[in-house]
Amino acid sequence: MNILVCLKQILDPEIPARDFRVVAAKREAERGSASLVTNIFCENALETALQFRERAGGTKITVLSYGQPSAEDSLRKALAMKADAAALVVNDGNTNPDPLTVARVLAAANAKLGTFDLIMVGREAGDWGAGQTGGLLAEMLELPCVSFVDSIESVGGKLHLKRQTDTGWETLAAEPPVVVTVTNDEHNVPRIPKVRDVMMSYRQPLTQWTLDELGINADEARAGNTYYDVAELAIPQKETRCEFVSGDTLDEKVEAFARRIIEVTGAM
Amino acid sequence: MNDVCICLFAAPNFDKSAQGLAGAGRRLAAELDGQLLAVIVGAGADALAAEVARIADTVTLADQAELAEYQPETCLNALAQLCGERSPRAVLLANDTYSQEIAPRLAYRLGGSAVGDGVEVRVEGEALRVVRQVYGGKAQAVIELKRTPAVVWLRARSFAPAAERAESGEITRAALDIQADTRTRIVERKREAGGEARLEEARVIVSGGRGIGGPEPFESELKPLAELLGAQMAASRAACDAGWVPPTWQVGQTGKKVTPELYLGIAITGASQHMAGISEAKVIAAINTDPDAPIFKHSRFGIVEDYRKVVPLLREKLAALQR
Numbered sequence: 001m002n003i004l005v006c007l008k009q010i011l012d013p014e015i016p017a018r019d020f021r022v023v024a025a026k027r028e029a030e031r032g033s034a035s036l037v038t039n040i041f042c043e044n045a046l047e048t049a050l051q052f053r054e055r056a057g058g059t060k061i062t063v064l065s066y067g068q069p070s071a072e073d074s075l076r077k078a079l080a081m082k083a084d085a086a087a088l089v090v091n092d093g094n095t096n097p098d099p100l101t102v103a104r105v106l107a108a109a110n111a112k113l114g115t116f117d118l119i120m121v122g123r124e125a126g127d128w129g130a131g132q133t134g135g136l137l138a139e140m141l142e143l144p145c146v147s148f149v150d151s152i153e154s155v156g157g158k159l160h161l162k163r164q165t166d167t168g169w170e171t172l173a174a175e176p177p178v179v180v181t182v183t184n185d186e187h188n189v190p191r192i193p194k195v196r197d198v199m200m201s202y203r204q205p206l207t208q209w210t211l212d213e214l215g216i217n218a219d220e221a222r223a224g225n226t227y228y229d230v231a232e233l234a235i236p237q238k239e240t241r242c243e244f245v246s247g248d249t250l251d252e253k254v255e256a257f258a259r260r261i262i263e264v265t266g267a268m
Numbered sequence: 269m270n271d272v273c274i275c276l277f278a279a280p281n282f283d284k285s286a287q288g289l290a291g292a293g294r295r296l297a298a299e300l301d302g303q304l305l306a307v308i309v310g311a312g313a314d315a316l317a318a319e320v321a322r323i324a325d326t327v328t329l330a331d332q333a334e335l336a337e338y339q340p341e342t343c344l345n346a347l348a349q350l351c352g353e354r355s356p357r358a359v360l361l362a363n364d365t366y367s368q369e370i371a372p373r374l375a376y377r378l379g380g381s382a383v384g385d386g387v388e389v390r391v392e393g394e395a396l397r398v399v400r401q402v403y404g405g406k407a408q409a410v411i412e413l414k415r416t417p418a419v420v421w422l423r424a425r426s427f428a429p430a431a432e433r434a435e436s437g438e439i440t441r442a443a444l445d446i447q448a449d450t451r452t453r454i455v456e457r458k459r460e461a462g463g464e465a466r467l468e469e470a471r472v473i474v475s476g477g478r479g480i481g482g483p484e485p486f487e488s489e490l491k492p493l494a495e496l497l498g499a500q501m502a503a504s505r506a507a508c509d510a511g512w513v514p515p516t517w518q519v520g521q522t523g524k525k526v527t528p529e530l531y532l533g534i535a536i537t538g539a540s541q542h543m544a545g546i547s548e549a550k551v552i553a554a555i556n557t558d559p560d561a562p563i564f565k566h567s568r569f570g571i572v573e574d575y576r577k578v579v580p581l582l583r584e585k586l587a588a589l590q591r
């Protein structure tokens with residue numbers, strides 16, 4: 001099995017809201033002191049792939065990213081987690097490419113890297129949260145797509161994809177090649193690579209391509225978005241004043257808390 | 269060309285999501301001066317079609333054998349065909365699993381642009397704009413779609429329903445030339461125990477986070493509290509990822525978007541991604557040991573204490589007050 005996992009590097013999405021600012025004129029988040037991390041769902045995807053390889057054997061995992069030069073760090077971390085090979089397409093143009101542009105670049109890089117039985121992406125990214133890369137990539141590659149997968153099993157030449165639904169889960173039997181988008185689950189919490197492996201990963205080969213080397217219309221990929229654009233970006237201001245229940249003893253405080261609850265539920 | 273097409277997958281009934289979707293569609297169609305067309309894919313949807321026809325100008329039922337139950341590839345083929353024939357200006361879907369899975373691909377096949385998780389859709393000049401949360405709920409963006417049709421999946425439950433019209437729209441059955449695409453096939457479907465009552469419809473929710481510390485207290489402490497309040501139970505991502513409760517309980521940006529009268533968050537920090545799922549709860553209340561936990565910034569009332577001390581006592585007090 002040949003697996004491709006696509007990774008996106010993003011601004012740490014877990015920084016507290018009070019430290020988060022936007023540059024409204026540029027319709028971008030302010031970098032501030034936030035670090036850059038790999039999108040969690042992309043890491044869930046990689047973890048799912050690694051576990052598949054551990055069970056099924058005979059599997060090669062390649063990681064791919066389209067991003068700023070700093071995205072190399074995400075790929076190095078993936079190598080430290082024991083992905084087999086890594087490739088970076090450097091984005092030297094549009095800092096916030098729309099999902100169609102991203103899928104186009106990934107599709108071209110995918111073709112250049114070889115043929116894959118399974119192409120995995122995160123369900124969405126922690127920054128813009130578009131949730132479209134997997135679906136659009138599948139369309140461009142003319143492959144089927146299954147979303148919200150959390151584990152993958154090889155069963156008699158087919159892949160059994162377990163995925164989450166609104167009310168439970170489903171298993172899909174898929175003939176490779178197939179594109180999947182991955183969501184989180186208790187079993188695909190990403191492993192933490194050893195510090196030594198992270199250091200070692202910087203000595204491993206890593207393929208780098210410019211947009212011009214991909215054989216697509218690079219200027220189009222660098223230019224403005226033709227799918228959608230961010231017209232406005234703002235931080236909504238809404239805070240509620242919290243009444244901390246008072247009382248001299250725990251008993252009094254909980255009594256007050258219970259009364260506030262009954263006020264709400266009693267009025268329903 | 270100015271029509272709006274709403275797409276539904278044979279939901280068993282005209283629930284709040286379907287009503288919100290129809291309402292959003294009706295208003296957008298009015299703004300565009302077009303018709304509201306509805307497409308329903310899947311078997312057993314006659315009752316739903318009749319309800320939708322009270323709002324839409326036309327309803328098309330696609331319930332032939334190949335489409336009886338949802339299968340991603342076949343269903344996408346059918347929708348692409350149905351929407352393609354109608355050349356709408358906009359295609360609206362809800363934010364259930366299947367709609368999210370299909371929408372971007374549908375946009376691609378129709379030569380349009382998709383955007384998801386919309387909380388508002390409006391026409392501005394020639395363009396359609398959609399308001400949505402980004403950066404894990406820390407910011408709000410207005411997205412301008414550049415291609416037609418605009419394919420938008422919405423937080424449908426948050427949209428007001430439309431008034432019924434005097435005359436029902438016409439209901440027709442589509443006969444599509446379609447073959448089952450078996451490259452992927454759903455071979456097993458399981459409902460999570462307790463998943464019958466939908467979290468999205470709950471009026472009171474008792475929710476636990478990582479601070480709960482394990483699966484047992486969810487059972488021994490939170491569950492009896494929820495029963496007392498007639499509440500449903502939910503959790504933060506951290507509690508789901510720990511395997512303490514099923515993933516269907518997750519509330520937030522990438523979990524359920526809920527709209528209860530009361531959301532009681534216990535040992536949950538209130539990260540923006542969690543709050544993104546409860547922005548439409550009427551009253552949020554919290555129990556947390558940390559007075560600076562962000563959840564208090566969104567709470568109407570709160571108590572700074574160890575939940576292990578509060579919850580047993582709270583059950584006693586509530587039981588006494590309810591008598």
Ligand SMILES: Cc1cc2nc3c(=O)[nH]c(=O)nc-3n(C[C@H](O)[C@H](O)[C@H](O)COP(=O)(O)OP(=O)(O)OC[C@H]3O[C@@H](n4cnc5c(N)ncnc54)[C@H](O)[C@@H]3O)c2cc1C
Nearest residue numbers: 126477478479504505506520521522523535537542557575
């Ligand atoms: C892309 C992305 C999507 C995400 N989507 C979601 C989502 O949909 N839903 C979601 O919930 N999260 C989501 N997250 C994760 C989110 O950022 C937080 O990490 C998560 O919500 C934290 O869960 P928590 O509050 O339970 O845990 P913690 O942050 O660990 O908080 C535990 C809290 O419990 C309190 N506590 C501890 N012990 C006690 C006690 N004995 N009594 C009372 N209080 C106590 C602590 O003070 C603390 O506030 C997402 C993250 C990313 C990056």
